[in-house]
Amino acid sequence: MPGPVTWLPDAEGTVTDLPVFGSASPMREVTETVAFDAAWDSSRRAKVRELFDGMAADWSSRATPEREASILDALDRGGLAGGTVIELGSGTGLGTGHLIERFDDLIALDLSMQMLRHQPDLAPKVQADASMLPFPDGAADLLVLVNMLLFPAEVDRVVRPGGGLLWINTLGHETPIHLSPEAVVDALPGSWTATAGRAGSGLWAAVQRA
Numbered sequence: 167m168p169g170p171v172t173w174l175p176d177a178e179g180t181v182t183d184l185p186v187f188g189s190a191s192p193m194r195e196v197t198e199t200v201a202f203d204a205a206w207d208s209s210r211r212a213k214v215r216e217l218f219d220g221m222a223a224d225w226s227s228r229a230t231p232e233r234e235a236s237i238l239d240a241l242d243r244g245g246l247a248g249g250t251v252i253e254l255g256s257g258t259g260l261g262t263g264h265l266i267e268r269f270d271d272l273i274a275l276d277l278s279m280q281m282l283r284h285q286p287d288l289a290p291k292v293q294a295d296a297s298m299l300p301f302p303d304g305a306a307d308l309l310v311l312v313n314m315l316l317f318p319a320e321v322d323r324v325v326r327p328g329g330g331l332l333w334i335n336t337l338g339h340e341t342p343i344h345l346s347p348e349a350v351v352d353a354l355p356g357s358w359t360a361t362a363g364r365a366g367s368g369l370w371a372a373v374q375r376a
């Protein structure tokens with residue numbers, strides 16, 4: 167019987183020899199403890215907001231063709247349908263620009279006001295904490311997280327029955343905010359399945375309620 171994650175073959179040109187970067191970042195421990203231990207409080211929120219506020223001005227200089235390739239492949243081969251789509255942790259919009267090409271009803275949400283200020287006006291922007299989303303239960307057909315912390319309980323609450331979650335790490339396992347597709351499925355309450363792939367410098371998981 168297949169497991170909850172089905173891996174597709176790597177896309178042509180996938181970069182597999184990533185230099186060590188994010189696995190040594192303090193954000194890795196934050197990512198894992200938020201996903202598995204709900205280790206998020208006002209102090210951590212303030213620190214993370216301050217960190218990203220401080221990086222907002224030059225965040226968009228991180229765009230590379232390899233990074234873009236992972237997002238485009240996730241959208242192409244992930245096969246998740248749109249409807250109401252909310253991008254959590256949209257930052258300065260490096261993913262948002264691609265998402266708006268595919269989804270008419272897109273909201274871009276981030277904790278950091280500075281990140282949102284540096285984001286072009288691509289979609290309605292919401293400043294909020296993804297650990298307590300300002301949306302009713304079942305409001306989203308799809309949540310998209312590009313290099314963003316996973317708050318499993320809120321994903322479970324806000325994704326409608328039959329909806330999905332697109333998880334993208336644009337530097338693969340060397341993304342500071344990284345979870346494997348298997349870990350994403352494990353962290354979510356209830357029963358979910360995923361299709362996963364690698365492309366460019368990244369990896370992704372298209373996750374759906376089983």
Ligand SMILES: C[S@@+](CC[C@H](N)C(=O)[O-])C[C@H]1O[C@@H](n2cnc3c(N)ncnc32)[C@H](O)[C@@H]1O
Pocket residue numbers: 214215218219254255256257258259260261275276277278281294295296297311312313314315336343
């Ligand atoms: C690593 S950056 C990624 C930004 C963008 N998705 C990208 O790939 O370029 C993580 C983003 O998540 C946001 N973020 C972190 N914690 C958050 C939270 N609890 N709620 C909403 N956004 C959050 C940060 O402010 C930051 O913009």
